[in-house]
Amino acid sequence: MTAEVLSEALTIDKAQEEIVEEFDYLGDWTERYKHIADLGRKLPPFPEDQRLEENKVKGCQSQVWLSGHLNGKQIVFDADSDALIVRGLIALALRVYSGRTPEEILSTPPEFINKIGMSEHLSANRANGLQAVIKQIKRYAVAFQARTETE
Amino acid sequence: MITPYDVAKVRADFPILHRLVNGKPLTYLDNANTTQKPQSVIDAVTDFYTTYNANIHRASHLLGELATRAYEEARVKVQTFLHAADAHEIIYVRNATEGVNLVAQTYGRRNIHAGDEIILSTMEHHANIIPWQLLCAETGAKLRIIPINDAGELMMDEYAKLLSERTKFVGIVHMSNALGTINPIKQVIEMAHAYGVPVLVDAAQSAYHMPIDVQELDCDFLVFSGHKLYGPTGIGVLYGKRALLEEMPPWQGGGDMIATVTFEETTFNEIPYKFEAGTPHIDGAIGLGAAIDYLAGLGMDKISTYENELMAYGTDLLTAVPGLRMIGTARAKASVYSFVLDGIHPYDIGTVLDQEGIAIRTGQHCAHPVMQRFGVPATVRASLGLYNTREELDTLVRGLHTAREIFGE
Numbered sequence: 001m002t003a004e005v006l007s008e009a010l011t012i013d014k015a016q017e018e019i020v021e022e023f024d025y026l027g028d029w030t031e032r033y034k035h036i037a038d039l040g041r042k043l044p045p046f047p048e049d050q051r052l053e054e055n056k057v058k059g060c061q062s063q064v065w066l067s068g069h070l071n072g073k074q075i076v077f078d079a080d081s082d083a084l085i086v087r088g089l090i091a092l093a094l095r096v097y098s099g100r101t102p103e104e105i106l107s108t109p110p111e112f113i114n115k116i117g118m119s120e121h122l123s124a125n126r127a128n129g130l131q132a133v134i135k136q137i138k139r140y141a142v143a144f145q146a147r148t149e150t151e
Numbered sequence: 152m153i154t155p156y157d158v159a160k161v162r163a164d165f166p167i168l169h170r171l172v173n174g175k176p177l178t179y180l181d182n183a184n185t186t187q188k189p190q191s192v193i194d195a196v197t198d199f200y201t202t203y204n205a206n207i208h209r210a211s212h213l214l215g216e217l218a219t220r221a222y223e224e225a226r227v228k229v230q231t232f233l234h235a236a237d238a239h240e241i242i243y244v245r246n247a248t249e250g251v252n253l254v255a256q257t258y259g260r261r262n263i264h265a266g267d268e269i270i271l272s273t274m275e276h277h278a279n280i281i282p283w284q285l286l287c288a289e290t291g292a293k294l295r296i297i298p299i300n301d302a303g304e305l306m307m308d309e310y311a312k313l314l315s316e317r318t319k320f321v322g323i324v325h326m327s328n329a330l331g332t333i334n335p336i337k338q339v340i341e342m343a344h345a346y347g348v349p350v351l352v353d354a355a356q357s358a359y360h361m362p363i364d365v366q367e368l369d370c371d372f373l374v375f376s377g378h379k380l381y382g383p384t385g386i387g388v389l390y391g392k393r394a395l396l397e398e399m400p401p402w403q404g405g406g407d408m409i410a411t412v413t414f415e416e417t418t419f420n421e422i423p424y425k426f427e428a429g430t431p432h433i434d435g436a437i438g439l440g441a442a443i444d445y446l447a448g449l450g451m452d453k454i455s456t457y458e459n460e461l462m463a464y465g466t467d468l469l470t471a472v473p474g475l476r477m478i479g480t481a482r483a484k485a486s487v488y489s490f491v492l493d494g495i496h497p498y499d500i501g502t503v504l505d506q507e508g509i510a511i512r513t514g515q516h517c518a519h520p521v522m523q524r525f526g527v528p529a530t531v532r533a534s535l536g537l538y539n540t541r542e543e544l545d546t547l548v549r550g551l552h553t554a555r556e557i558f559g560e
Contacts, residue, residue, distance in 0.1 A: 029506050030506075030553065030556075030557060033502070033503065033557050034557050037499075037557055037558055061498050061513065061529070062498040063528070082496055082528070083496035083498040083499050084495070084496060084499050084558055085498065085499045085502050086498065086499075129498075
C-alpha cells in the first residue's frame with residue numbers, strides 16, 4: 001500500500017527524508033519499535049513462488065527472503081522475514097530502494113537507518129538482518145545494471 | 152565457620168558489571184556463551200605482561216623462569232580443580248572445541264576404523280559432533296545418536312541398546328548448553344567401560360557450575376574452555392588419562408613438542424608437551440589459573456548451591472509469563488533457561504531486551520539437532536553465572552512483558 005504509492009511519488013532522497021521525519025514524531029524506543037513492528041505487519045505478503053533457497057538472504061539470525069525483478073528501468077523488490085523487527089526494517093528499506101533504477105540504488109547509502117536511531121541493525125554483527133538485505137539489494141542493482149548495459 | 156555466599160561482594164569483583172548498556176545497568180544473562188572476568192584475572196594477565204613477560208621452557212634468564220613457573224603452576228591449579236591424578240594429564244588447548252578435535256584426530260585416527268561406531272547424544276554442541284563427523288568421513292566409521300525425551304533428558308535405555316562390540320568411542324556432554332540438562336555421566340561412563348570403550352566428557356558448560364572430579368567420574372577425556380570459567384578467551388583444557396595420552400600420536404608439530412630432531416627422525420617430548428606445539432597462550436594459562444583461584448576462594452559447592460536456588464526462583468518467575476514455553480525441563484538442570492514466547496520471534500525478543508540492557512542469546516546455540524528435536528527454529532536463552540541476582544531475573548521478566556506489549560497485536 002503506502003510503500004508503493006510513496007516510492008512512485010517520491011524521489012529516493014525524499015523517501016529517506018520522509019522516513020526520518022516520520023520517526024522524529026515518535027517518542028522513546030518502545031514507540032519506535034512499536035511503529036517498526038506495525039510496518040512489519042503491513043509489509044505486503046511475499047510471493048510464495050519466490051520463497052526459494054536462492055532468495056534466502058544468508059547471514060541473518062532470522063530467516064530473510066528477498067527477490068527483485070526489473071519493471072522497465074526500475075527494480076521492484078519483494079522481501080520477508082520471520083522476525084517482526086526485521087520485517088519492519090525491510091519495509092523501510094523497500095520504501096527507499098524498491099522501484100528505483102540500479103543507478104539510484106547504487107548511489108544512495110541507507111542514511112535513514114542512522115538517522116532513525118537503528119544503526120545497531122547495521123552493525124558488523126553477523127546475526128544482523130538489515131545489513132545483509134541492503135547488501136543483497138545492491139547486488140541486484142549491480143547485476144541488473146550489467147545486464148542492461150550489455151543489451 | 153560457614154561463610155554465607157555474598158553476591159554483592161562477588162559483583163564488586165567484576166568491573167564490567169558496573170557499566171551501562173543503552174543507558175541501563177547491564178543485566179548479563181549470557182553466561183553460557185561466555186562469562187565476565189573478575190579483577191583478579193584481569194590483573195594476573197596484566198601483571199604477566201607488565202612484570203615478567205618471556206617465552207617459556209627455553210629462556211636462560213630470570214623472566215623466562217618466572218613465566219615458565221607461572222604457566223606450570225596454573226597447570227597444577229587445573230589439576231587440583233579437576234581432581235586429576237597428575238598435572239601431566241592436563242593439556243592446554245585453545246578451547247573445548249580444540250580439545251575434542253585433538254582427541255578425534257589422534258586417538259580417533261589411530262583407534263577408530265571403518266565399520267566402528269561412535270556414540271554421541273542428540274544434545275551435543277556442534278563442537279562434539281563435527282570433529283567426529285570429520286573422522287567418520289575419513290575412516291568410514293559411523294555415528295550413533297542417543298535420543299532425548301520431551302523434557303530434554305538422555306534416554307538411557309536407548310543408550311544401552313546402542314552400545315555394542317562395534318562401539319569404539321562415546322562422546323557425551325556433561326551439561327547441555329541449549330537445554331541446561333545435566334547428564335548422568337558417571338552412569339554413561341560405567342556403561343561404556345563395561346564394553347571397554349573410552350568416554351570423552353564435554354564439560355564446557357558444567358565446569359563453572361559444579362565441582363568436577365575426573366577420578367571419581369573415571370572419564371577418559373574431559374574438555375572445557377577457560378572463557379566460560381571466568382578466565383581469558385583462547386585457553387582451554389583437555390584432560391586425558393595418562394596411559395591414553397602416552398599412547399596417542401602427536402597432533403600438531405613444532406617447537407617444544409619434541410625431544411630430539413634430525414631430518415631423518417624426531418623423537419617427541421613427554422606428555423603434556425607432546426601436544427603443545429609452538430609458543431602457547433601463556434597469559435591465557437596464567438589468567439585461567441587466576442580464575443580457578445577465584446572459584447576455589449568462593450568454593451564450587453557454594454557457587455553451585457547459590458546458582459541452584461537462583462535457578463529455581465527464575466524458573467517459577469518465567470513459567471508464569473503468559474505464552475512462554477520452556478525448552479528443556481529436565482529434573483537435573485542448571486543455569487540455562489531456553490524458551491520461546493508465543494508468536495514472537497526470538498530475535499525480536501533479543502532486540503527488545505538489548506534496549507533494556509539485558510544480554511541474552513537468541514538462536515540455535517550451535518546445537519541444531521536439539522532445535523530439530525523440539526521443533527523450534529530458535530530459542531531465547533538466558534543463562535546464569537555466579538554473580539547474577541534475583542533482581543536481574545525480575546528485570547528479565549519485565550523485559551519479556553515489554554516485548555509482549557510491543558509485538559502482541
